[in-house]
Amino acid sequence: DTGVSQNPRHKITKRGQNVTFRCDPISEHNRLYWYRQTLGQGPEFLTYFQNEAQLEKSRLLSDRFSAERPKGSFSTLEIQRTEQGDSAMYLCASSSTQGNTGELFFGEGSRLTVL
Amino acid sequence: QKEVEQNSGPLSVPEGAIASLNCTYSDRGSQSFFWYRQYSGKSPELIMFIYSNGDKEDGRFTAQLNKASQYVSLLIRDSQPSDSATYLCAVKTPPTLTFGKGTMLLVSP
Numbered sequence: 001d002t003g004v005s006q007n008p009r010h011k012i013t014k015r016g017q018n019v020t021f022r023c024d025p026i027s028e029h030n031r032l033y034w035y036r037q038t039l040g041q042g043p044e045f046l047t048y049f050q051n052e053a054q055l056e057k058s059r060l061l062s063d064r065f066s067a068e069r070p071k072g073s074f075s076t077l078e079i080q081r082t083e084q085g086d087s088a089m090y091l092c093a094s095s096s097t098q099g100n101t102g103e104l105f106f107g108e109g110s111r112l113t114v115l
Numbered sequence: 116q117k118e119v120e121q122n123s124g125p126l127s128v129p130e131g132a133i134a135s136l137n138c139t140y141s142d143r144g145s146q147s148f149f150w151y152r153q154y155s156g157k158s159p160e161l162i163m164f165i166y167s168n169g170d171k172e173d174g175r176f177t178a179q180l181n182k183a184s185q186y187v188s189l190l191i192r193d194s195q196p197s198d199s200a201t202y203l204c205a206v207k208t209p210p211t212l213t214f215g216k217g218t219m220l221l222v223s224p
Contacts, residue, residue, distance in 0.1 A: 031210070033211055040123070040216065041216050041217075042119075042121075042203050042205075042214030042215050042216045042217050043159065043203070043214045044214075045211050045212075045213070048210060048211055050210075055210070056210065056211070091158060091159075101147075101164060102147045102149070102164065102207045102212070103149065103161050103164060104161075104211075104212055105161075106158040106159050106160070107158060108157065108158050109157075109158050
């Protein structure tokens with residue numbers, strides 16, 4: 001069990017550019033979540049997948065954001081035409097529906113800075 | 116909107132003292148509650164979860180749940196400087212978790 005892996009860990013980009021983050025969940029976990037966290041705030045839910053199906057999206061997920069999990073394994077989160085307000089830590093988490101205690105296992109996050 | 120409220124702190128305690136962290140939630144139907152610890156610049160890691168009213172102990176940590184008052188707390192006994200972190204309260208709002216803003220704990224040597 002290698003845990004949840006995210007990359008890149010840090011991304012600095014200019015306003016208007018597109019960025020993509022990747023998340024590899026714990027291998028036996030069928031649920032995958034994306035959260036966003038800004039300074040002084042708790043993680044805010046963006047979207048979640050069960051296997052390859054994206055089952056819920058937050059109102060925070062504007063149309064510039066798109067997430068995919070094409071084979072039910074890794075996931076990508078793309079932000080198009082980045083804005084300074086997108087600067088945040090993007091956290092990926094996974095969980096299993098088998099014997100599920102409700103716990104989410106978080107990756108180390110991908111920190112985005114939009115200049 | 117389902118809300119989870121925490122005092123942002125910082126809560127300052129001396130080494131060896133008991134730290135008490137509190138959390139209230141708005142959804143009376145909530146069933147599962149979690150405490151995560153987050154060091155600066157790191158991701159949240161689970162400390163413990165609680166489902167039933169009363170106390171649940173794990174080492175130096177005790178979670179307390181009072182569903183009638185919609186209140187969850189975390190007690191840390193014999194606080195250590197290494198406990199200095201932000202503590203996030205989370206409530207299960209299926210299929211995900213809703214987090215509070217966290218309380219920063221500072222334990223001074």
